[in-house]
Amino acid sequence: xxxxxxxxxxxxxxxxxxxxxxxxxxxxxxxxxxxxxxxxxxxxxxxxxxxxxxxxxxxxxxxxxxxxxxxxxxxxxxxxxxxxxxxxxxxxxxxxxxxxxxxxxxxxxxxxxxxxxxxxxxxxxxxxxxxxxxxxxxx
Numbered sequence: 001x002x003x004x005x006x007x008x009x010x011x012x013x014x015x016x017x018x019x020x021x022x023x024x025x026x027x028x029x030x031x032x033x034x035x036x037x038x039x040x041x042x043x044x045x046x047x048x049x050x051x052x053x054x055x056x057x058x059x060x061x062x063x064x065x066x067x068x069x070x071x072x073x074x075x076x077x078x079x080x081x082x083x084x085x086x087x088x089x090x091x092x093x094x095x096x097x098x099x100x101x102x103x104x105x106x107x108x109x110x111x112x113x114x115x116x117x118x119x120x121x122x123x124x125x126x127x128x129x130x131x132x133x134x135x136x137x138x139x
Contacts, residue, residue: 019101026097033090036116040123041083048076075126082119089115 093112100106 022101023098026094026101030090030094033093033116034087037083037087037090039083040086040119041080044076044079044081044083046076047079048073071130075130078126079123082123086116086119 089112093109097106
């Protein structure tokens with residue numbers, strides 16, 4: 001994408017070709033993030049559409065805050081939104097890293113890694129809350 005930029009000097013074009021492995025590693029990382037975001041969105045869709053509590057919706061200790069189906073729907077929607085957000089974050093990170101590689105100013109950043117860890121941790125916490133407070137025979 002930056003290879004054909006008009007303001008790119010011949011020297012920078014040659015550096016781009018020489019750094020093929022670095023650019024391909026950046027692309028592989030981007031594709032891994034995209035696969036992760038698609039997986040998170042698909043999981044949210046499956047939870048929202050197919051995890052319907054069966055029976056009389058007996059929920060212990062948590063009934064006033066979480067109403068069975070509503071909690072599942074909100075959890076599914078949350079996962080879809082977080083999957084989309086992680087896809088956008090992956091795109092931003094890919095483009096920024098690609099630019100920094102070309103300009104030879106790359107400095108690793110852990111902010112995106114921390115954000116994805118928070119995302120996955122929050123998904124886990126929400127699932128644990130659901131599994132603890134909904135009776136097992138209703139899943």
